[in-house]
Amino acid sequence: MRTNAPLARNHRNEFRAKGPFVPIAWTKAIRPRKLLLSAPRFGSPAAFFLQTPCELSEAERMLRSLLDDFPPAHAIHSALELSMPNLRPVHSPAAISRSRFLQVGFSGALGLGLADLAANRKANAAMESKALFGRAKSVVLLFLSGAPSHQDIWDLKPDAPAEVRGEFRPIDTVAPGVQIGPHVPRLAMVADKFAIVRSMTHSLPSHEHATHFVLTGVNQVPPGATHMASRADWPCYSATMQAIQPREDGVPSGVMLPTYIHNGYGFSGQTGGFMGSQYDPWHVTKDPNAADFNIDELTLLQDLTDQRIQNRRSLLTALDEQHSYLQTPSASQSLSRSVEKAHQLLGAAGKFRDVFDMNREPAKVRDRYGRHSFGQSLLLARRLVEAGMPIIQANMGTMNNWDTHGDNFGQLKNRLLPPFDQGLSALLTDLDERGLLDTTLVVAVGEFGRTPQINAGGGRDHWSGVFSAVFAGAGVRGGQVIGASDDQAAYPATRGWYPADLGATIFTALGIDPENTMTDRQGRPHKINAGQIIAPLFS
Numbered sequence: 090m091r092t093n094a095p096l097a098r099n100h101r102n103e104f105r106a107k108g109p110f111v112p113i114a115w116t117k118a119i120r121p122r123k124l125l126l127s128a129p130r131f132g133s134p135a136a137f138f139l140q141t142p143c144e145l146s147e148a149e150r151m152l153r154s155l156l157d158d159f160p161p162a163h164a165i166h167s168a169l170e171l172s173m174p175n176l177r178p179v180h181s182p183a184a185i186s187r188s189r190f191l192q193v194g195f196s197g198a199l200g201l202g203l204a205d206l207a208a209n210r211k212a213n214a215a216m217e218s219k220a221l222f223g224r225a226k227s228v229v230l231l232f233l234s235g236a237p238s239h240q241d242i243w244d245l246k247p248d249a250p251a252e253v254r255g256e257f258r259p260i261d262t263v264a265p266g267v268q269i270g271p272h273v274p275r276l277a278m279v280a281d282k283f284a285i286v287r288s289m290t291h292s293l294p295s296h297e298h299a300t301h302f303v304l305t306g307v308n309q310v311p312p313g314a315t316h317m318a319s320r321a322d323w324p325c326y327s328a329t330m331q332a333i334q335p336r337e338d339g340v341p342s343g344v345m346l347p348t349y350i351h352n353g354y355g356f357s358g359q360t361g362g363f364m365g366s367q368y369d370p371w372h373v374t375k376d377p378n379a380a381d382f383n384i385d386e387l388t389l390l391q392d393l394t395d396q397r398i399q400n401r402r403s404l405l406t407a408l409d410e411q412h413s414y415l416q417t418p419s420a421s422q423s424l425s426r427s428v429e430k431a432h433q434l435l436g437a438a439g440k441f442r443d444v445f446d447m448n449r450e451p452a453k454v455r456d457r458y459g460r461h462s463f464g465q466s467l468l469l470a471r472r473l474v475e476a477g478m479p480i481i482q483a484n485m486g487t488m489n490n491w492d493t494h495g496d497n498f499g500q501l502k503n504r505l506l507p508p509f510d511q512g513l514s515a516l517l518t519d520l521d522e523r524g525l526l527d528t529t530l531v532v533a534v535g536e537f538g539r540t541p542q543i544n545a546g547g548g549r550d551h552w553s554g555v556f557s558a559v560f561a562g563a564g565v566r567g568g569q570v571i572g573a574s575d576d577q578a579a580y581p582a583t584r585g586w587y588p589a590d591l592g593a594t595i596f597t598a599l600g601i602d603p604e605n606t607m608t609d610r611q612g613r614p615h616k617i618n619a620g621q622i623i624a625p626l627f628s
Contacts, residue, residue: 221627223600225530225563227474228326230482230595231467231513232304233535234350235296235492236556238549240539240578241501242270243557244287253541253577256498264568272506275514281568282517282526283561284626288572288581291537291588294551296489297356299536304358304482305329306592306618311363318355322362324607326595327370327480329617331361332607334600340440343370343480344473347377347466350488363609370480377447377465384445444476445469458515462486463508467516474520474529479599485509491535495546517561530563530598534591541577554580558591563598564627571625589620597622 240246245259245268259268262280269277269285276283291308293299297316302308305323313321324332327343336342349372350356361368375382443449450468458464463485470481485491486505493500513533520526538556539549555574561567575582593603596618603618 221564221597225598226528228480228530228595229470231485231533232482233485233491235489236535236537237491238497238539239557243285244574244578245270246578249577252543255543267570272502273510275510279514279517283559283567284565284569284571286558286571286586287574288583288585289556289558290581290585291553294537294553301357302588303536306589308587308589318357320363322357324362324364325358328361328364328368330479331368332364333605341371344373344478345370345482346373348484348487349374352488365610376462377469378462382447444472459508459511461508464512467512471519474525493548494550495548497548526562531561534558541579560626586623590623592618593620594623
């Protein structure tokens with residue numbers, strides 16, 4: 090199967106195919122394929138693994154992602170335009186259907202090897218890493234469980250066919266040239282504070298698996314992990330931070346609120362995973378907007394004073410030193426860590442009791458965020474930032490809250506976007522006014538996007554080919570758009586950014602080198618992240 094579709098560069102230095110691509114008939118059952126980019130005279134081939142199902146156009150997108158690292162005037166652009174051959178599926182001599190791969194050959198006249206591409210990308214990433222490293226004292230991750238419709242909020246396509254563009258039309262923002270959906274007007278007024286990445290992508294449009302990707306910064310399911318939370322999962326961001334930069338002051342490294350995402354079973358990405366339960370974040374599963382909101386863990390019995398807690402802690406320590414029946418070191422260590430964690434939390438109770446007392450916040454400020462779960466969760470996130478909490482994940486609703494298979498436009502307009510618009514715009518403005526935005530990275534993202542085509546029920550279905558994410562603070566240059574999707578918001582038209590890249594950006598902002606390793610309960614080392622910083626956010 091072949092396609093005669095050479096690339097041509099347009100005025101925006103984007104490469105588009107002349108003529109249609111013909112997809113390979115791959116199925117979900119086929120394992121990830123290998124894409125070979127071969128420059129025989131100038132370096133060894135580089136391999137990129139693609140998740141299926143895949144189309145030949147994926148090869149073009151991979152090439153474009155490499156080109157994005159070079160200025161428009163660089164010789165590689167004109168060289169590729171002249172010498173890139175057809176994309177085609179090929180078979181190795183002893184291959185069967187599962188050994189199929191795509192091969193993209195470069196002409197010998199190209200004059201630039203893949204080693205040069207890699208070196209250029211590595212140098213750019215190193216410069217951005219140095220500028221970003223440790224810039225953020227806190228990260229606020231707004232997770233939109235269920236996957237919001239990117240093409241109706243952040244990446245509208247007004248010129249697409251009616252069955253793609255839908256009911257909404259874009260509106261202007263305070264950022265010149267940046268348009269967003271009509272039902273986030275408050276965010277339009279603060280668009281100079283945030284940047285939109287419109288070319289997020291990954292390969293698996295399944296809520297459980299994609300949640301795992303986005304909340305941990307990985308691009309594939311770890312060995313042994315499934316669609317249900319388990320101790321084979323990759324650790325969430327706060328768990329990794331606790332492993333790399335452990336705290337000794339009784340303050341946990343992360344809080345997740347106000348819901349635990351589950352479907353009878355927990356979704357992966359919300360725990361310490363293979364690092365163990367002692368690295369789990371603090372789950373606050375109560376609505377901060379409720380009149381009786383309080384945190385039981387921080388509520389002491391009337392006669393249990395801080396001094397009595399310390400006395401009990403000393404007694405337990407003494408007894409633990411004399412216990413000989415705990416013969417298994419790992420069991421003894423696990424129990425000791427659990428007891429220590431409990432005491433640290435109680436030791437920090439006085440500080441956090443005040444943070445979680447929403448009544449200490451002026452009514453005017455609470456009204457600004459909105460008297461709903463979205464708004465009050467984000468207000469609580471701001472209070473946690475002030476208290477020095479490194480990572481706060483605020484779930485915008487319960488499991489699959491943004492999963493608009495039916496009545497997509499009505500749900501967005503009436504139920505989902507109004508509180509989101511109010512809460513996020515208030516958070517960005519409040520952090521900025523308090524001088525906290527420069528040291529706080531704010532990220533708003535779902536696990537994937539929605540289908541270009543509107544279904545018979547007026548909804549959009551699962552789609553991971555492309556989606557959008559919003560970033561603000563910690564050096565992010567607001568008022569800009571990073572990347573682009575194609576004319577139907579189906580696939581990246583520029584370099585695609587993956588969950589691992591999101592993770593690399595978060596870790597680097599917090600002062601954690603993504604190249605670091607963490608050691609699991611069996612003593613096995615794991616590199617914490619394999620992504621690259623989303624460098625254009627900071628330039």
